[in-house]
Amino acid sequence: MSIEVQNISKSYGAQKALDNVSFSVKKGEIVGFLGPNGAGKSTLMKILTTYINADEGKASVNGNDVNENPKEVQLSVGYLAEHNPLYLDLYVREYLAFNADVYKVAKSRIEEVIELTGLSSESHKKIGQLSKGYRQRVGLATALLHNPEVLILDEPTTGLDPNQLVEIRxxxxxVGKNKTVFLSTHIMQEVEAICDRVIIINNxxxxxxxxxxxLVSEIKEQVIEVEFDKxxxxxxFAKLPNLKSYKTISSNSWELTFETEIDMRSAIFDFAQDNSLKxxxxxxxxxxxxxxxxxKTFNK
Structure with missing residues (x-):
């Protein structure tokens, strides 16, 4: 397994951020890690990247225990934190060269990650001159510099405009074609476009x-919006089979929710005809x- 999490718990004072969390991620999977603010996403990512320790349980990345072999974990993981830490006064290549020295990788790798992340046109600039989208590319390039087997990305598209979001996605x-990616985000379209699997955490x-x-195939509800002539x-509506609920949208428009896999549009046409409606x-x-x-995350 690329990532193994077994019965992890973590508290901050009286607040329990993680409560007996367990899962595993196979090599080559792209997993979306979802949850509302405060659900424990960033805490778990910090544990997996050895920034903090869990109170209970075990976690390993690429077979290396995060507590017993932190250096090996750090070398096998590319991490992009939620608040991407960059030296804004350094030029892009200068910053990547600094990190290449830290990871002891060949300088030729710098040009490879610049090309891979689409930084070529901006690589001559200082990081402080870059847009948010290109700063995120620098963060990704840094995470990829030592060619890690696992990428852990915490909200990589936060604050990006729609065009930048598509580019980073x-x-x-x-890059996820050849690596395991563990991705935290609030953008559902991003998950639908990128991920193979979804893990949702709440409280x-x-x-x-x-x-x-x-997950999508198990959905047994359908919502139909319909407008009648009067x-x-x-x-x-009690005559409509499989109707779970209904609500008005405007004077003659309705949102009807059915609990069935059967397409109910023909039943609505029949309903309209039977009741002299168009x-x-x-x-x-x-x-x-x-x-x-x-x-899944609504707290009643």
């Missing part, structure tokens, strides 16, 4: 750990990862 997806506990395609007596608009809204995330 493509960089991560490209320090794992609440979901599934392959992305399996007002509808709500009592009539269907002006009808659209099926697929339930997505964002909705699943809200369900």
């Amino acid at each position: 493509n960089v991560i997806k490209n 320090g506990k794992i609440v979901t750990d599934k392959k992305l395609d399996k 007002a509808v007596n709500e009592a009539l 269907t002006l608009q009808l659209s099926l809204k697929s339930k997505n990862l964002e909705q699943i995330f809200r369900e």
